[in-house]
Amino acid sequence: MKLRQKAYALAALLYLEFSNRTRRSSLAEKVWEDSSAEQAMTNLRQTLLHTRDVESRHGFRLFEADATEIELNRDLTIDLREIGRIRAATDAADLATLIDLYRGELLAGVDGLGSEFGQWLSLERTRIENQFAIQATEAALRFGGRTGHAALHKLAERLPYSDTVCRATIELLRAEGNEAGARAAYAAFRNRLRHGLGLEPAAETAELIEQEGAAPVGAQPRTPARRSTDIQPDDTIRPSFVPRVVLLPPLQDFKQASIPRHLAPALVEDVTIGLSRLKSVSVIAPHTAWQLDPFSALDEVRSHQIDYAVESRIAPNFTGDGLSLAIRLVRAAGREIVWADKFAFSALSAQERYWDFTNGVARALADSIETAELQRERTQRDANAYSHYLAGRHNLRTFDLPKIRRGRKSLRIAREIEPEQASIESALARSYVVEWVLRAGSDRALLDKAKLHAERAVSIDPNDGTAYRELGRVALFDRDLDLSLAHMSMAADLAPNHADVLADFADTLVHNSDFNSAQEKIDAAIRLNPVPPDEYLWTLGGINFFRGRWEEALRHLSQMRNPEPAFRLMAAAAAMAGQMDLARRYRLQALKLQPDFTTSRWVSRMPQRDPADVDLYIEALRKAGFK
Structure with a gap:
């Protein structure tokens, strides 16, 4: 990486991550994450030495450093600092100047500094762009008139695919009574999105233009333009907006930690399953989520008509000896941060983090009735049992017989610690069903064991849709087709957004010779x-x-x-x-x-x-x- 890029990366980290000042070792560890501590400090010293030469030639001072700490010169004019005062712009010229300061994403072109830095940079780019769009459009609407229109025009040049800018333009035109202009602005934005990204405007934008009368011709919820893909299910327009959310695989830094690597991914998968029972949130299945690259996922999810992405990261907690779990819910269309939080994380705190995670997403996206329902389902669970449960669930993700049996062993340990948990019983039932399939139905006793655990899960929690799914599969393989349909119908009612439940329901319908319904499922x-x-x-x-x-x-x-x-x-x-x-x-x-x-x-x-x-x-x- 070029010297100037390294200096910019150091300055950005100091300003955004460390509030201008930090220990030299902390900064070096962030920038040269793949190097030893000694080599990272050497790299920092060399970078500062070369930066001094550039500073002397151009007559400014970027960093102030002593033997232990380094500080960003507070007297420097930094575009991020200036952009931060955009809400307080005093006149049209001031607003235009501040908008001109935004010339693209943070540290454009900077790369090669490691995966952790790349993740941090991706999150900051999203946050800054989102904050800039919101604050700038608010200022433009506050000024209104020619000043407001000029500002929004500049913003559209800077952020051509921003739904936030489009919605502000529609609101300003409507405030002036120009409904035709509002619809023309929407049509132009929609055309730009379609030709530039192959996307439709976000559902919120389409709904805004519909509020004052008939929808513009062709307006639909955000969907990707039809591409030549192998899987093309029938498109359906959602009768009312149900947000689609994907929980991305967590990024993890275990260089200083002894926590099992499976724990965080298993936690995210369990949260996904928990949210899938809500009817007002549509949750993308873990299998698809795990195919997405967390570093570019916000671009990828838009092509799958996904409205929100949950990003998470497990990293050392530098204020102590443990780990931290950082979570943020991001609106894919405008890269707006809807909810974010950070928690202490360990194997024994995983159960607490499940509820922090689940309730945070639910409160942000689900309606109040369903959020309250989710809260009522909360039970106190043993932390050690939950850790073994997550280990078991992790091994059930594959159709590999040794892993299935290893997962069952972990689930049995969890059950011994905590025998009254429906989720453990349901997962045990699943392990026997999968083994029955893998062994081509050669051992009838496997189905009996699966049925026993699934029935126990239902007796503990009658609202456990996954338990009814296992009962449905057992009945199907037992050739009781009517009972299999009844169980699968109940499972789908209880977990309407659980993709695997719907897929198993489809397979059950195939065996019932109902191919039209199977296709729908x-x-x-x-x-x-x-x-x-x-x-x-x-x-x-x-x-x-x-x-x-x-x-x-x-x-x-x-x-x-x-x-x-x-x-x-x-x-x-x-x-x-x-x-x-x-x-x-x-x-x-x-x-x-x-x-x-x-x-x-x-x-x-x-x-x-x-x-x-x-x-x-x-x-x-x-x-x-x-x-």
Whole structure:
């Protein structure tokens, strides 16, 4: 990195993170995070030495430093300091000057300083842009008239894709009685967004323009422009605005910590599941969230029609020996910070952090009735039990039998400590259902154990939707199709925004030969999990197979990261599509995994409501060469 960029990075950190002054060691550790403490201090000394040469040539002093501390020169004129007084602008010229100071994102072009610095820089860029947009538009509306319009015009040049600026422009024009101008401003902004980013304006902006009469032609909630993607569920316009939120994987710095690495991600996943039972918040499933890069996620989430992102970070707490959990809820469209907080974090405090985390997001986005309902569900839990529960949930995320069993062991320890927790019982039930699937239904006792734990979960908490899901899966694999539908319907009612519940409901509907309803459920699941896991693709393949769409079935199945469980279905679809070489290849791969497979034995286990669907599958399997 160039010397000037390093000096700017030091100055930005001093001003924004340390209120102008800090210890040299603290600053060095932040900037050269991948170096040893000794090397970081050496790098800082060298940077300050070279900066002195630049300062002497240009006649200014950027830093004041002694043997232990370093300070940003408080007499310098810094654009961030000046922009901070934009609300107090006294006249049109002053406002225009302050707006001109914003020339783009903080430290544009600066890179190569490490992941922690990159995360800090990303968060600060979001905060500063958000603060600037809000304060500048407030000043423009306060002045009004020509001054206000001129300021908003400049702001639109600086922030061409800001919904905040667009809404302020609409409000100013409406205050002047210019409804036609307001609609023209919205149309211009919408056109700019569509051509520049492939997006629609935020729902709040569209709703603002609709408040004074009919909506402008084509106005819709924010959606990405249609792209050539493999998964394209039917688009539906939400009848009323339900905010979509994604909880991003937490960034973690464990260089000075002994806390298990799985704990923070498992906590975030558990919070996601907790929020999914709310009807006024639509939560993106962890599988999709885990595919997003936390450093560029705010740009990515907009393409998935996600309104809010929750960013979190686990880092050493420099005021003590523990860790800190920093959380912030950011509006994706305008990068506005809706809620932020920081908490002490450890394995034993994870349960407390669950409620801090969940309630913070719920209070910010859910309606008051549902927030109160979530609060009523709060129970006191043993911290040690919760830590083992998170460890167990972490291992249940994969379809790997050793990990499933390892996860079950952690869950059993949690249950021994705290035997009256529905979430533990439900997770234990899930572990047995997944093992039953992985072992191709070879051990009936696994379903009995799953049913026992799921029923116990329901007896502890009748509102546990995931427990009803496991009861539904057990009933399905037990070939009780009516009972499976009843349980899955209850699960979906209790957890309407739980993507995996909806996806399992879709698979249950496939086995009940209701392919239209199955398509609706899997589409709903994909809207909550836009980067669908293999199970969703497998269900889509089954729906299209039974509808006679062989090529479409193959397209979905071939996108599975691990297509091994679906090789038989792929062979059947290829055979029906007339691709016999492909069918033979998939058949050989399937038989390599399960050499004793026979269609007669498989039919005896297959739960399917319509016998015609069974006949179709048998015909396809035999056409593919299975005996």
